[in-house]
Amino acid sequence: MAFVWWSSLTAAGQGLLGMLDSAEQARLESLDRPADRGRSMVGAALLRAAVASHSGIAPADVVVDRTCEECGAPHGAPRIVNPGRAAPWVSVSHSGLLIVVALSGRGPVGVDVQRVADLEDPAAAPEWVRREVLFKARSGSPHWDGSARELEAPLPGYLAALALPAGDGQDLVIRNWP
Structure with missing residues (x-):
């Protein structure tokens, strides 16, 4: 079973900082633009x-x-460290107002969301998100075996895709947070 969790920049708030560790908080402080800090904060908390x-x-x-x-x-x-038990494979992406996280217990996963208006060539958006998810999934394992599929983004003007290991995705659970 695989999971996709969606959130938006509107979830950003000081309350999320308490969910993050010191390295994640330092990363936020290193970002210049408030929107980048917000997306990164929501992505880490999500x-x-x-x-x-x-x-x-x-x-x-x-x-x-x-x-x-x-x-x-x-x-x-990101890699999850779960001493003593299996850790899920994860992938995070954000663009514009949207943040998405994917999890799989079977192997490397890739997820991408892209605000189409941000691309130099909006017609290339479908290929862009497909390449991104395949790159992310294959980065987790040089022998990755799986497939990519389109995801329905929760806002118009965005494209999203998901790459899952072979045999995963039959039971895809999609959630919104918070």
Whole structure:
């Protein structure tokens, strides 16, 4: 079973800061634009809420590792660390007003949302989101076997896609948060 969680920039608020660890808070402080800080804050909190729901733990107990495999800085793709139990594979994306998180217990997953108006060539949006999700899923495993599919974005003017490992996605659960 795979899960997709949607949220929006309107969920940003000071109350979410308490859900984040010190590395996530430092990342927010490093961003110049308030909208970027808001999207990143909602994305980090939504990731914690989704994993907590999936794992049956509190959001504060979710351990997220964002160590970049190339340089070691804390800006890489998120990985969940669940000592003693299986951790779900996760992917996060945000664009404009929308934030999306995908989880799979079967293997690497990729999710992308894109506000079409932000692209230089809006006609290329479907191919853009497809390439993004496949890149994210394949980054989790060089031997990734799966497929990409379109997701219905909750707002007009956006395109979204999801890449799941083979055999996952028959039971796709979509949730809105908060």
